[in-house]
Amino acid sequence: MTPVAPTDRVLDLFHGVRLTPTQRRIAHSLVQHAASAGYLSAAEVAELARVSQPSVTRFAMALGYDGYPALRRRLREIVAGGGAVPAPASGPAGNELQRAVRAEVDNLHQLAEQLADLGRVTAAGELLAASRPLPVLGLRAAAPLAAYFAYFAAKVHPDVRVLDTGGSLLADRLEQARAAGASALLAIVLPRYPREALDALREARAAGMSVVAITDSPVSPAAEYAEIVLPAAVGAQLVFDLHTAPMALAMAVLQAICDAAPADAQRRLEEFEQSATRRQLFVG
Template sequence: MDRAEDWLLTLAQRHRLSPTQRQIVQRMLGMFPDVAFLSTIEIAERTGVSQPTVTRLATALGFAGFPEFRAALRDVVVGVSPAPERQSVPAIEQEMANLESLKRVLDGDRMREAVRLLAGTTPLGVIGLRASAAPAEYFGYFARRLLPAVGVCTDAGTVDDSVLEWRDQGATALLAFAMPRYPAATVAAIRLARRLGLATVVVADTALAPFAADVDVLLVAPVGTGLVFDSHAAVIVLAVSLLDAIAATDPRRTQQRLEAHEALVDNWIHHA
């Protein structure tokens, strides 16, 4: 059954699946050979999801429907057709490849333009909704050590208000993190910012993001897709690299602000 499991795993990693769909695949890997002969109802019961969710998995994997997917699965199980050569890589190796590809971004003109825009705006607004909230908060936490005014919005209900407020306070640019699945409110906020005259720097997982044409500077940080949920190692490295480059634009201010912060450290760190 190893060959059949490899076939399903390779197929899954060639397509962008939702976390729920990845979880179904992982559970199906432990159900061979029976899984090739089960109905959508039976698979749904064994994997703990709804029948329509199982059907959507089949189409997400590139099949016209579940019957076509099951037929292909049966062929692999009984050895009618050879399993494709496995091209997937473990999650750690995929992250290493993502970080390797990030080198071109960090050394490129888009990175330099992003730094120029973000270092030159006061305040600096940062947007990150849903899955992008964590990298946005991470960036904002450390950006406050470097810059005099940083705002972070992770609430879809107030993001437009935040963009308007930043513009009224004198902002000339903002930073947005837009990871899959792209929230509609993020895209709307990016478009609003441009209509208001703000330059937009966006960190996304691909240059082919559907809103790429609405962005002034698009920085690509691939996400890891080998686990149930996307991993954002490259996104965090890009965020820290942005902070480092922004700090270098005004070394004196950076030193003064970091020293002021350091003077407060004893108030909040734990002493053994």
């Protein structure tokens, strides 16, 4: 059995705990520095998370500890007790690019284990399938993923609207979707988390829409505004992030949308294929 990675063991500390946005920033910083988390002072954690040192103390108490020293002892215990993750069976660690790709493989394995429980994905599919129209939010780094999802979702859903630009137009388009009957929003929110994306989630919830968030961690800032949080780790080994697992999760959500209304999905797919054949869209 593969030992649990330090990141996962630290993340387990926060499951089921309702954290404030500031506390989520602290938790996210500890997850990002899982291997050394148990050796950081409160001041160092505060600097990493860009919060005050008293906020770190309050964070530890929110988790049920007397103060940060007690939490730090626990962090040392869980990191030291889990052992190291072995090198891949395929051979040595390899060069930087190989390590980055292997880390993405690990992220996909983690996502596969997470999907053993289909409850949240199934619930997300039902919410999104019922929304007419279906707005899909993705700003900055998440914009290509939102467009990729929407391209395929439009084949099985009658009205998919991509929200991939910020500014005042984003609020306009969100209001228009709600006025047209949208009951749910799919938001893809990835590091570095755009402030406009979080503002849009806040506005969507205030307007009565359910929010399904695909994000990199259960303690990401998007979690505060989402009814259903679907995490998928982002690769951070290269200069720019790798989004392999979030893209796979997005397509799993689309599968859940199809499963929520299989007859409608099949009918729309058949109609598209007939249209594609008539217009000779593809050569193969």
